[in-house]
Amino acid sequence: MITRAEFKTIAHNGIWKQNTSIVQILGLCPLLAVTTNAVNGIMLSLATIIVMAMSNVAVAALRNFIPHEIRIPVFILIVAALVTVVDLLFNANLHELYLVLGIFIPLIVTNCIVLARVESFAAKNPPLQSTFDGIFMGVGMLWTLALLGALRELIGSGTLLGGIDMVFSGLQPIQLLPESYPGFLLAMLPPGAFILLGCMIAWKNWMDARAAERNRRKPPAPVEALGCH
Amino acid sequence: MMFAPAPFLLKDTSVSRVMTQVCLALVPGIAAYAWLVGPAILVQIVIATLTALFAEALVLKLRDKPLAMFLGDGSAIVTAWLIALTFPPLAPWWLVVTATAFAIIFAKHIYGGLGQNPFNPAMVAFAVGIVSFPALMSQWPQVGLQMPLSEQIGVIFGLVPRVDALSGATPLDALKTALKLGEGSFGVAQLLANQDIYGNFAGRGWEWVSVGYLLGGLWMWQRKLITWHVPAAFVGAMTVLAGSLWLYDPAQFASPLFHIFSGGSLLGAFFIATDPVSGCTTPRGKLIFGAGAGLLAYIIRVFGGYPDGIAFAVLLMNLSAPVIDLLTQPAIFGMKDKS
Numbered sequence: 350m351i352t353r354a355e356f357k358t359i360a361h362n363g364i365w366k367q368n369t370s371i372v373q374i375l376g377l378c379p380l381l382a383v384t385t386n387a388v389n390g391i392m393l394s395l396a397t398i399i400v401m402a403m404s405n406v407a408v409a410a411l412r413n414f415i416p417h418e419i420r421i422p423v424f425i426l427i428v429a430a431l432v433t434v435v436d437l438l439f440n441a442n443l444h445e446l447y448l449v450l451g452i453f454i455p456l457i458v459t460n461c462i463v464l465a466r467v468e469s470f471a472a473k474n475p476p477l478q479s480t481f482d483g484i485f486m487g488v489g490m491l492w493t494l495a496l497l498g499a500l501r502e503l504i505g506s507g508t509l510l511g512g513i514d515m516v517f518s519g520l521q522p523i524q525l526l527p528e529s530y531p532g533f534l535l536a537m538l539p540p541g542a543f544i545l546l547g548c549m550i551a552w553k554n555w556m557d558a559r560a561a562e563r564n565r566r567k568p569p570a571p572v573e574a575l576g577c578h
Numbered sequence: 579m580m581f582a583p584a585p586f587l588l589k590d591t592s593v594s595r596v597m598t599q600v601c602l603a604l605v606p607g608i609a610a611y612a613w614l615v616g617p618a619i620l621v622q623i624v625i626a627t628l629t630a631l632f633a634e635a636l637v638l639k640l641r642d643k644p645l646a647m648f649l650g651d652g653s654a655i656v657t658a659w660l661i662a663l664t665f666p667p668l669a670p671w672w673l674v675v676t677a678t679a680f681a682i683i684f685a686k687h688i689y690g691g692l693g694q695n696p697f698n699p700a701m702v703a704f705a706v707g708i709v710s711f712p713a714l715m716s717q718w719p720q721v722g723l724q725m726p727l728s729e730q731i732g733v734i735f736g737l738v739p740r741v742d743a744l745s746g747a748t749p750l751d752a753l754k755t756a757l758k759l760g761e762g763s764f765g766v767a768q769l770l771a772n773q774d775i776y777g778n779f780a781g782r783g784w785e786w787v788s789v790g791y792l793l794g795g796l797w798m799w800q801r802k803l804i805t806w807h808v809p810a811a812f813v814g815a816m817t818v819l820a821g822s823l824w825l826y827d828p829a830q831f832a833s834p835l836f837h838i839f840s841g842g843s844l845l846g847a848f849f850i851a852t853d854p855v856s857g858c859t860t861p862r863g864k865l866i867f868g869a870g871a872g873l874l875a876y877i878i879r880v881f882g883g884y885p886d887g888i889a890f891a892v893l894l895m896n897l898s899a900p901v902i903d904l905l906t907q908p909a910i911f912g913m914k915d916k917s
Contacts, residue, residue: 531711531714533676533710534709534710534711535706535709535710538709540709544684547688
């Protein structure tokens with residue numbers, strides 16, 4: 350069905366190498382609007398994971414029956430039906446959070462990540478691989494949105510996991526910085542999201558460059574020629 | 579006779595030399611500021627300078643650049659001084675530190691350091707401050723504030739509670755608020771008659787600070803550190819717009835004189851909009867840049883919600899500077915002009 354190597358590649362691609370937010374830079378609209386705290390980012394990512402896993406498996410199963418010329422409208426119809434399901438689920442079970450996330454749950458339909466994975470992976474691969482691809486792409490989105498949300502929240506208001514009571518009633522946000530922390534409002538505004546996202550991209554590139562450097566160093570480094578470039 | 583390749587500079591114009599002269603040109607303004615508004619500005623300048631040098635050293639180290647050469651060029655110090663001059667003199671220390679560090683790290687070095695930044699770092703710092711901490715950024719001390727220096731330092735470092743005497747508005751902001759509250763029941767002329775706030779022509783104390791900037795700016799022009807284009811276009815455009823609105827309805831709009839000598843107009847015209855890195859470089863481009871900044875600054879400060887509009891005006895013009903430069907290329911010597 351699925352080899353270990355295949356699984357590892359799919360997971361690595363989704364979580365790190367082709368991360369939706371910091372490599373493909375897809376889905377910036379929910380990213381900017383929703384990540385004012387970690388909880389919102391995580392919950393929207395969870396909704397996206399559900400949609401992506403289900404739409405990938407549906408499209409992969411139907412890939413041989415969908416006429417190539419009209420595949421995009423068909424994909425959109427499948428995704429829209431699944432998003433409606435998730436939308437109703439959120440409305441019924443997490444109503445307060447549903448009000449906060451608002452339009453961004455229905456907007457998962459138009460999220461480029463979902464359509465991109467359906468078009469570039471699920472339409473060409475068997476259902477099992479496509480399911481894992483959907484899940485791991487979603488997990489990649491989850492950790493970046495969670496990290497970005499947590500950073501914005503921490504810098505902007507000094508708390509962590511604000512709004513957690515909307516998911517698990519009884520839990521309280523953590524006040525990490527002292528009460529007198531004035532709050533760096535910029536982090537909560539869209540420019541702050543862009544700046545912090547830029548920092549995260551820089552961090553990822555730095556990690557990759559460091560890893561590449563380490564791999565390159567393994568064999569004895571060739572003597573660098575003196576001269577000018 | 580000496581043979582040398584271009585550029586044919588008449589005298590040694592290193593970056594550090596230019597920056598030292600810019601700092602010197604700021605001295606009359608700073609002196610007037612410290613004398614009339616309060617010596618706390620000197621404390622802020624020290625805080626901003628130390629932060630800027632520290633942040634610069636930190637980023638240079640991260641980027642593996644030579645420390646001494648770039649730290650010694652003085653550009654970080656000019657940025658720091660401009661930030662200190664645009665922030666309220668009794669702002670808490672961390673506000674100036676945060677804004678200065680942001681300016682050096684994000685506005686300057688993320689883009690590649692000196693000469694590469696598309697936005698004026700000092701104005702980015704101001705925009706970050708006013709967007710993130712609007713309340714603290716609008717608390718200006720009343721002019722003639724009787725407070726010993728030790729107590730002012732205490733306020734800056736949070737040792738002494740912030741009292742009401744600190745939470746004044748700039749003359750510019752005060753006039754706008756008064757006009758809004760008055761709903762036309764009293765005109766600009768009646769309001770400006772209150773010399774305790776508005777002084778002789780553009781705000782008690784502040785008008786002379788502006789005169790100090792003007793003197794420093796004219797000296798920079800005389801030394802050929804800046805050309806006349808940007809300041810003249812800035813002041814000219816502001817005068818034309820403010821003047822026509824003033825002639826149209828003198829009860830609603832203050833005179834051009836008031837607008838040019840209040841707020842950061844002259845500091846902006848001579849020291850900020852003339853930034854060679856983030857501004858335009860062609861002569862016609864400089865005229866457009868200065869005029870655009872002056873017009874936008876007037877529109878933002880009079881019709882907008884912020885106390886002053888220089889920072890946003892300059893940032894918006896920074897954004898359009900590459901296009902302006904592209905469209906205003908001068909004809910090459912010996913070639914026929916395209917138009």
